[in-house]
């Protein structure tokens with residue numbers, strides 16, 4: 588069983604409940620997910636039967652409260668994300684999207700009827716959701732989106748295209764962001780609504796064990812109560828992204844730990860020039876750098892979780908952590924990939940899969956550059972993006 592990486596005894600900082608949650612997710616990933624991931628990655632599919640299993644374990648929207656939701660603390664929630672991404676970024680993405688990008692906006696901005704209708708079924712994994720913000724021509728600048736909503740009697744009519752939407756083709760419900768009278772609002776669009784389709788994107792060389800789709804909205808008519816009443820402006824989707832980015836901060840640790848562990852055990856076994864690869868100083872330097880990077884990222888994640896639990900976390904702090912931890916994981920994965928030599932490019936091992944996944948994780952939920960500019964603005968008061 589995977590032991591994790593814990594050079595600074597962070598274990599002693601965790602509550603018994605947090606440890607128990609982490610260990611149960613770790614076991615689940617080990618027994619139920621890892622045996623499947625290679626074949627699904629090859630075929631470019633997600634094992635959908637896993638979603639209700641995540642629901643049964645209480646891992647979907649786990650840090651939300653009320654409506655029968657578990658309401659676990661944010662450090663425990665982070666550990667859930669860490670363990671899921673140790674399996675695969677695609678697995679963590681499913682849980683992140685469902686919890687932080689679909690359940691959270693319904694929970695935070697929805698009407699009582701919307702919450703009653705959706706939260707329990709999404710938590711159980713019986714219903715699947717997706718979050719449609721990005722468009723073909725608007726990724727880093729979602730405020731310029733072209734998707735529009737128009738009021739027509741007791742209905743709204745939606746038109747536009749969303750791109751790169753996780754779970755789009757398999758979703759029962761899409762949270763679609765569109766401009767109504769020039770203001771960004773959230774709408775709930777159900778699968779099967781005439782004019783709404785979600786073709787899958789099949790060209791990915793990254794996050795292959797995850798469904799990614801386009802959302803096409805052509806004169807899609809939804810009832811007036813499909814509008815999320817609490818949304819107005821870009822702040823709505825950005826608040827969702829803060830929740831999801833928080834999960835990524837921890838998820839990236841899981842991917843990095845998996846790569847580190849694989850590189851360490853591989854180089855301790857592999858012999859070259861008559862001795863183990865781990866015995867060479869250059870290898871040991873790489874291992875020391877990886878361990879240091881993971882340990883620093885763990886401390887960032889833990890303190891961020893504590894700030895979130897205390898209600899003091901700022902979105903800019905999440906930007907720092909997402910930017911740092913994902914780039915750290917990508918660097919660790921790339922280094923680990925090299926340390927496995929030719930085997931490092933084979934899917935008999937994990938490193939290349941994690942490395943390729945992390946390219947997406949580095950891009951989605953705000954690219955490295957965008958989070959750099961968020962920090963730049965926070966430091967200088969000057970917005971380099973406007």
Ligand SMILES: Cc1cc2nc3c(=O)[nH]c(=O)nc-3n(C[C@H](O)[C@H](O)[C@H](O)COP(=O)(O)OP(=O)(O)OC[C@H]3O[C@@H](n4cnc5c(N)ncnc54)[C@H](O)[C@@H]3O)c2cc1C
Pocket residue numbers: 684718719720721723724725726727728750751752753754793794799947950951952953954955956957960971972
């Ligand atoms: C696998 C996958 C799943 C995804 N899932 C979802 C989802 O579920 N829902 C959703 O809405 N979106 C999703 N996305 C989309 C993702 O959020 C966007 O790809 C991301 O925001 C970047 O947008 P873009 O791809 O259009 O890149 P662009 O915005 O075109 O950026 C291209 C490059 O330009 C850089 N750049 C842009 N602006 C600046 C600037 N001002 N200064 C310096 N550099 C800049 C970027 O950092 C990047 O390197 C997903 C993406 C992927 C890959």
